[in-house]
Amino acid sequence: MTPLRQKMIHWMERKNYSASTIKCYVTAVSVMARHFGRCPSKLSESDVADYLHYVTTSKSYSSSSLNGIYSGIKLFWENILERLWNVRRLPRPKRAKVLPEILSVEEVRSLIEATNNQKHKSILRMLYSTGLRMGELVKLKPSDIDSHRMVVRVQQGKGKKDRYTILTQAMLAQLRDYWRGYRPLVYLFEGRTPGQAISGRTVQQVFKKCMKKAGIRRQVGVHVLRHCFATHLLDAGVDTLTIKSMMGHVNLSTTARYIHVQNKRLEKVPDLLSQW
Template sequence: MDNTPIIYQPLKNAKRIKIHIPYELKELRDVFKKINTTFWHPNQKLWSIMYTEENVALIKNIFGKNYKTVNEVTPTPIEKRPLNQYAIEQLFRLEKALVLKKYSASSVRTYKNMFSVFLTKFSNKDISIITKEEIEGFVYELITKNKIGESYQNQLINAIKAYYEHVLKLPREYYEIQRPKKAVSIPNVLSKEEVLKIIQHPKNIKHKAILWTIYSAGLRISEVLNLRIIDIHSKEGYLFVKDSKGKKDRKTILSNHLVVLLRTYFKKEKPSYWLFEGQTGGKYSTTSVRAIFRKAVAETNSNPWATVHTLRHSFATHCIENNVNLRYLQNMLGHNSPKTTEIYTKTIHINNKNIESPLDNMLKNVNFKT
């Protein structure tokens, strides 16, 4: 087994650099951990550190001559060409079908962008008679040549399937395209201590109220921005979430502490319709919420890989740790299937503080020498 540390050459504009330190090199790892901004990523089995010239020099000095540098895989850009009239017409047909089916504006944009990639390849052919084998060959070429990831591949297939299903009205057998094997990944989760540091950090009461609302109710970023004043049911103790993912309405928990904060916020900011509004009225922006969160994460030295959605993952995990019924949690999160909710049972912290080993249970009243 190779016991050589690996420094992964970061991509352009990367903010962190990834490091692999073999398990056997405990002393080296202990020295590395003492450097400021280091972080362990359990899913990737890698360390990372802020990408600066000083840190790179420090790492190389610690590792001495005993390390390898490996380039991260860089995708090859997909060639973009102007679409001909036929392709533009097909793109419009897809857009029209999706709008009539009430797809969200962001979903329509994504589907159009992905379908444009497909049309670039097949714009000189009648795409209504393209075979499934041709489509899969096209996807295979993007995987092998352009190094597209699983998410990109799935979005591309979704767009192609949407055209054949909603525009051409073909049976499923004509567009059942091979998908990548679904990875069983565990959501990134913050500790309770990290969450508290992050959501308490903003000095601006609106910024603080937004982060409190997302975490305390397990909301998606779009859901917190779509909250209306009338959606706060403080007497009954719930938040009403209208038109969430999948065009579903639902109820979720309303924290008593959040109610107190929202009342203070409301008196100061006086929103007129949306709970969180911009300076000139209208909904608060997604970009602004992400900026608030990133600033709080950076200034509290929390997990740099966390996103706004990590607060939702953390809410779910902490609910399970607090023994909330999975059925209740499923309803609060708005999941169609309990299997989606059950993934959070894998994110709870497992240690001998919250779970008793059967060995300890058996030996409680047994006295013997080890």
């Protein structure tokens, strides 16, 4: 490991950045350095501007990925190299406003019912009924399930924040059936090795397999269940502040985007052609 890379990692660790963010930012700087074939400390502001233009116009990166690349390089430039970051010459790429893909209630039901495996069914139901991120689900421990208060405790979720989300009676019954059959040692959902958490890759594979078996041809990943959680609760009349709290959103505007995909709102719009 080079001294610069080590310095960057140590700086972010002292700032309590998550492991995934550290990996993302270090990779962003490393890929830029390989692009030029030079140590990143030898690059000029013009080099960085050219590289940001390249990744922005290459069409190979999502809006979220571009944001991570920009943030990683900016952090390295300002805090590791201690150089001035000129926002006018190095502007952040504008993020595309993309509405989340949503499955209907019927599609979610058929997806979950596509498997008879109690562990897999419990995982899919948990993601849908609690709004957990996949990374939060795989870190859950049995002690995070509070059956007295009927909540699930999410420890150190995105942004290193703790929060609580809902635990329904139906989900609690499902978890008890699962517990009697599997008896996990450390994590609520473990992989083939006892005591080790199930991997996110395995969860994605379970989701894709159930999607195929249910005959749902949407090009979505397991994160869609979190989107469905928010949208279906809005359709059921739950207020956005409650949903924001359960999902762990920092800004209400993040939660409010689900309003735009509500079926109930669109159903109330009159048919203009029927008035002719």
